[in-house]
Amino acid sequence: MSLTNEAPGKRWGFIDRAPARSKLIDPMFEELAAPVGPKARALFDLWREVSPPGDLPNRTAFTFERIQECGSMGYFFVIEPMDGGRDWRYRLVGSRITWLFGEDTTNVPFTVHFYPDEAEQCIALSNSVVRTRVPLFLRARFVSGNFSGELETMSLPVHSPDNSELWLVGASYPTGEAARLAGIQGDG
Numbered sequence: 001m002s003l004t005n006e007a008p009g010k011r012w013g014f015i016d017r018a019p020a021r022s023k024l025i026d027p028m029f030e031e032l033a034a035p036v037g038p039k040a041r042a043l044f045d046l047w048r049e050v051s052p053p054g055d056l057p058n059r060t061a062f063t064f065e066r067i068q069e070c071g072s073m074g075y076f077f078v079i080e081p082m083d084g085g086r087d088w089r090y091r092l093v094g095s096r097i098t099w100l101f102g103e104d105t106t107n108v109p110f111t112v113h114f115y116p117d118e119a120e121q122c123i124a125l126s127n128s129v130v131r132t133r134v135p136l137f138l139r140a141r142f143v144s145g146n147f148s149g150e151l152e153t154m155s156l157p158v159h160s161p162d163n164s165e166l167w168l169v170g171a172s173y174p175t176g177e178a179a180r181l182a183g184i185q186g187d188g
Contacts, residue, residue: 029121029125029138029139029140030138030139030140031136031137031138032137032138032139032152033137034137035137035152035154036137036139036152037152037173037175038071039070039071039072039075039171039173040137040152040154040171040173042069042070042071042072043067043070043072043076043154043156043170043171044135044137044154044156045070046062046066046067046069046070047135047156047158047169050062050066056133056157056158056159056166057158057159058158058159058160058161058163059078059158059159059160059161059167059169060161061158062076062078062158062169072094072171073094074094074095074096074097075094075096075097075171075172075173076092076094076169076170076171077090077092077093077094077097077169077170077171077172078090078091078092078167078168078169079091079126079155079167079168079169079170080160080165080167080168081126081127081130081165081166081167082109085123085126085127085130086123087109087110087111087119087123088109088110088122088123088126088168089107089108089109089110090105090106090107090108090113091106091107091167092106093105093106094171096172096173096174097172100151100172100174101113110122110123110126111123125138125155126155126168129155129156129157129168130157130166130168133157133166134157135154135155135156135157136154136155137152137153137154138152138153138154138155139151139152139153139175140153140172149174149175150174150175151172151173151174151175152172152173152175153170153171153172153173154170154171155168155169155170156168156169156170
């Protein structure tokens with residue numbers, strides 16, 4: 001993906017998609033009742049631990065030290081709504097997710113990063129988590145470059161640092177063959 005200011009009519013000035021970027025496979029997502037892998041369970045436990053009684057935690061409760069303690073540093077993400085939830089973008093993307101996507105997607109809107117059908121579903125899922133204030137756990141199937149695989153992902157609702165809106169934090173953990181190709185052992 002290249003960035004330019006000379007792309008009239010192109011949203012955010014992004015011209016092309018990276019040739020090795022990920023593509024989700026239908027069905028894109030399978031909802032999980034709870035986190036499955038140990039790192040996913042540890043991150044969800046952290047979210048519950050830092051949630052005040054009857055409320056959601058603030059994004060600032062997820063310090064790098066705490067994220068690292070649950071083994072999720074390279075897998076962690078923070079996303080925020082744009083235009084009242086008509087789009088979303090990554091504020092923070094872990095290095096393992098960047099590897100999976102084949103590009104750094106920091107500050108890239110979902111409607112630019114994902115294919116249209118994927119963006120629509122990811123936006124709807126994100127808005128649903130904000131509306132219900134309930135975490136969402138998913139398994140996703142994807143194709144990236146010369147391989148396909150699965151990942152476990154989650155979206156956990158949090159208050160933005162200034163408490164003005166709800167954001168989502170979470171992590172995406174490649175599993176099985178995708179984890180092996182990424183050089184990841186025992187993830188999820």
